[in-house]
Structures are given as C-alpha cells and as structure tokens.
Amino acid sequence: MDTTTFHNSPVQPEQLPDLQQLDWQPLSPRYSRLALWLNSATSLLLVLLALAFWLQPFWQPSEPNQHILLAFAGLLIAGSLWVTLYCYLAFPRKRYALREHDLSFHSGLWFEKSVTQPILRIQHIELKRGPIERRAGLATLQVFSAGGALHTFEIPGLPLAEAKKIRQFILQHKSSRQHD
C-alpha cells in the first residue's frame, strides 16, 4: 500500500479539463503586420509584372488570346486583393493556448480549425526561423509527433523569447514524466 494519505476530494464537472475553456494567447502583433506587408508586396509585384507584360512592345497577343490574358489579369488582381483581405482579417485571429499537458493552436476565418497536441506524445521540437522572421525577432515552433509529417503541429509568429520558453516548458514536461 501507498504510505501517503489517500485523497479523494470532490471534483465538480466544470473542473474537468475542457477544450472550450482554453486560455487563448494572441500571437505577436508583429506577425500579422509582417504577413500583411509581405503579402501586399508579393501581390504588388505580381500585378506589376502583369502590367509590364501588358505594356511590353515586343509581342502583341492575337485577339482571342488578349481576352484570355485580360481575364487572367483580372483574376490575379481579384485573387491578390482577396488574399490581402484574408490576411488582414484572419491573421490577427490566430491564437494559441498552453495547458499543463497540451498545446493548442487556433486559426481560420470562415473555416476555423483548432489543433491540440498532447505534450506526452511529442517526439521532438524545432524552432524554425527564416531570414525575415529572424529580422523581426519572431520564431515558429514546430512540434513533431508520431502522427506523421502531415500532422506537424506548428505555432508561427511567436516572439523568440516566448518560443524558447515554451520549448523549455515542453522539454521539462517530458523529462519529468519519464523520471516518474
């Protein structure tokens, strides 16, 4: 028998862990601004390229091709506007939550998705930082489980210090569990 005193304290159903009551944290505001900028820049670049192609004097497309090109350009502009609008609306809504035993990430505007990753099932962790993220002092936390590459859990747009803290939290969680 165990020597410690036996506890059986009452538990209210509301106290049981519930994904509905996660304490969501926003990502760094720099992240959505950066995404918006990047997106506008690429869109602008694409539109400029299309414009350059339209105005170039070397090759004149024939009549039916012209219509197709025009439609294509229209689609391009509409698409980039749409993506920019989406960036503007959806990126600030991305959020994450930590609990003692799992990480969650929420994203999406009209198609919402929340993923929850139990820490116990994490196989390894990576901090990914592209050149632009490095400049902005941001990091992407990637977490791999045995669920396969398709289901890599990822929290983008974390301030570096925060990302490191979370990584530490996960590593300590794992080690403490294994010594149990």
Next chain:
Amino acid sequence: MTKQSVSSQAATAQLQTLQQWQRVSPIALLYFCLRLIKAVFGNMAYLAPTLLVFYQGIKRYPGYFALALLAILALLLTIALLRYLAFRFRVTGETVEIRSGVLRKKQLNLPFNRIQNVRLQQPLYYRPTGHLCLQLDTAGSNQQEAQLAALPKALATELQQAIYAVQQLSPHTPTDPEQHHQQNAAKAANNETLLCSRSVGDLVLYGISNNRVMLALGLAAPFYNQLTMILGDLFKRLGLDISHWFNPEQQSWLWLGLAVLAFTMLIMLLITLFSIAASVLSYYQFRLVRSADRYVRRSGLLTRHEISMKPSRLQWIRLQQDWLDKVFGRCNLRYEQVQAPMSAAQSHAEHGKIMVPALPPSEAQQLLSEAYSDQQLPRVRFRPVNWRFVLPSLLLFWLPALGISQWALRPDDALLANLLLPLFVLLLGLLLLRWRRFGYATDDHYLYLRRGVIGVDYFCVPLYKLQQVSRQQHWLMRRARLRHLQLVFASGSLTIPYMPAEDAEQIANDALYQAQSSNKGWM
C-alpha cells in the same frame, strides 16, 4: 528442456561465428539476381506504354531485341554478383554491422535495441538448403533498413531471438510486474498459442471477394486495342467470327447485349481466378500465433513470410468487409501499427501489418477480444452524423456533373442523356448510403467507427493512443452546431465529419484526458 538448452548453447556458439566480417551464403546470389530483375521489370509496368511504341520495331528485328534482352540480363547478373561480393556483415556484441555498395560504399551500424522488427522470409529456392532471409526493420527512418539475404535457418532464428531478447531488457519498456512475469515465462519455454489459422477454402473466398477486377481492367486500358486484335486473331484461327457477334447491323440488340455481358463475365472470371491464385500463394497455411510478447504471422506457399508485431505497437484494429465479403459473411481483420512515413506509398506498406483474411464474424470477434478484452464493438450503438455530410459531394460533384452532362448531351443525343439519368440516381443513392453508413460510438476506453459505401470498415481504437486532435468548422456548420473531429494516431488519422459539436468536444476532451492521464506509451 535439456534438449533446448543444449541447442541454445550450440546456437550461441553459432552466433560467435558471426563476429568476423563475412559474406552471406552463396545462395543469396540467386536472391540478389531475382530481386534486381524484379526491380527492373517491376518498373517495366510503367514503361509498358513506351514499349508499345517500340512494338513495331521489335516485331521487325526480333533478333536484335533478343540480343538486347540478353545483354540486359547479363548486365544485371554482373551487378548482382558485384553486389553480393561487396556485401559483408558481422554481429559483434549487440550490433549488426553491414558494409555494402559497389560504387558507393555504405556502412550501417544497427544496434539490436534500434531494431523494431525482424522478419524472416523463405523463398522457394531457399527451401532445399534450408536458408532464410532476415529483414531488419527500424522505426521511422527507413533508409536504415537492412537485410541479410541468406543465413542458415538455425542461425537466423537464433539471431532473431537474440535481438528480441535485448529489446525486452531495454529500459524503454515499462517494468510492469505482470509483463516481467510473462517474459520470464517466455524464456523458460518459448510457447506460442495459435490464435487463428486459415484453410485453403477461406483463402479462395478471400481471393474472390478481394479481387481487384476493376483495378486490373483499368490498368489494362492502354492494351485494349492490342488485346482485342490478338483475341480476334485467335478466334479467327479457331474458326469463330467474333466481330460478327458484336456487329449491331447483323445482330439484334438482345443478342448484342448478351454477347457483351458474356465477354465481360469471361474476363472477370479470369481475373478472379488470378486473384484466388494470388491469395493462396501469399496466405497458404496462414497461422497467426501469439508468443509471449508478439503477434507472429506466418504464411506463404512458395515464399514463407513471417511478420511479427509487439502488441504495444498496435494502434487499432480494423475490420474490413467488402460487398462480396458480406455475401459470404466474412471479414478481414487488420492489426494496424505505426506507419513509417515513407513506406505508406510503397508496396512495402503491407509488410508491417498483420491481416487475417476471410474470417467468419465469430472468429473475428474472438481475435478482437483477445487483443482488446474490454471492447464492445458488437454491442455498441452507432450514432449517425448530420445529413449535411452529403452536401459537399452533392454540390461539388454530383450536381455539376449532372448539369454539365445534361447540358452537353441533351441537344444532340437525348437518348444518351436519358440513359445517364438512372446512373445519377444510382450515384445519389450511393451518396446517401455512405452517409447512413457513417457511424461513431464511444465507451470508456474506445472509439468505434463505421464507414463505407457498400462494403463496410469498422475501427476499434483505444483512445489513449491519441497523438493529436483537431476540430474544424466553417460558418455554416457553426450555425448548425456541427464540427469535424479529426483524431490523429500513429497509424493514420480518423475524421468524423459533421458531428454534433457537443459530442465532438466530449470525445476530444475524453481522448486527450486518456492520452495524458493513462501514462501508457503509444508504442
């Protein structure tokens, strides 16, 4: 007992002989050759259409073609010989070391405890000399797979035992007293209990119900023209004028229909016979046994295969029933384990899995209960998903296809357009059936899932193996209080679409709770 200890002593002495660098038995040369030929000509199937282009050329110069074929074979032989000579291995301490490669030298160090699975294979041509091919599987990174192509039988099984013995002592396995007891018992007497065996009759049923007629017909599509020409020639030589049967100007519609039907039946019969032969070849003398810490499957007519799996690596059990299985009242049971990320796409995907073919429901139930003693699959009541489940396929596929086909065909060919209508009704029926089939249920420890269209798949999944969970909804679903729930396991992911939000939340919470609190590993 004494006999066994003597033999084990002899065997460890045998293992000592592996400490020097050495080649595998010369008979492996045959194995290398055949594997290479299989690799080259197996890919030929993809090249077949190009080969057709050269068909005329081949027909014109058959001599050159034969010469080229001979040259290729000779080249393959040489490569196989070089590979055989370059392949050396030794077993020192608890590591298998392999050096291989003709041009690019490779050295592989494989500690016993990194080896997840040892598969034994006996191709037909190894049987006279009593050799075995030993495949060593490692988890995850599948570049690290290795095989020892030919070892004498006693040595191979001894090596397998030695590897498994090290694994049992590895610190990763929890020191559960009961398990410990079992291990000791296992060492005292390597007892295996027979869980299931399959007779040839069962295999024939499996061959019939799981034949890939449609697939074979589809794959053969580029050859239809050639095939009909060859068949036509053949029949003409036999004095039958086939084209005459299928000519609508000379035959009545009824007769034409009968001829087409008979021809299709004949082809399907042939393919089914092939399928039966394949089934018997690979599952002959099927035995599923449970040793102290493993499921072991042995089968094969020409090549004897042995696959084993630790019960702890089992992620879920899946019962599969194709529509013909339903007719026969049989089902196939699959023990599904961790999927190596890369091998899923390859033909090797089947290797790690244990499948028991053509089980009557009672036996399937026994196997299921043996693996998961507290599961309640036969008793659970499946709950349906929302009717909106049919909407995406209805709106994105069915309706546009109907509209476009009618719009395009009706002005020119009203008859064809009308003929298509029943087809669309049938498709609609299948879509609705797929929705009615989809069901989910849970109890304290398991998630049960039923899905399929005409054939049915049942999943029995212990929730604590959960790797990740996600919930999705779009704004239309939010108003109807529905969710998609996706549960990710090491063997794949399961999605329950359009389910009531409360149920989704409850299952997600429950699964997370079980994964986090049970403290049981997933492998």
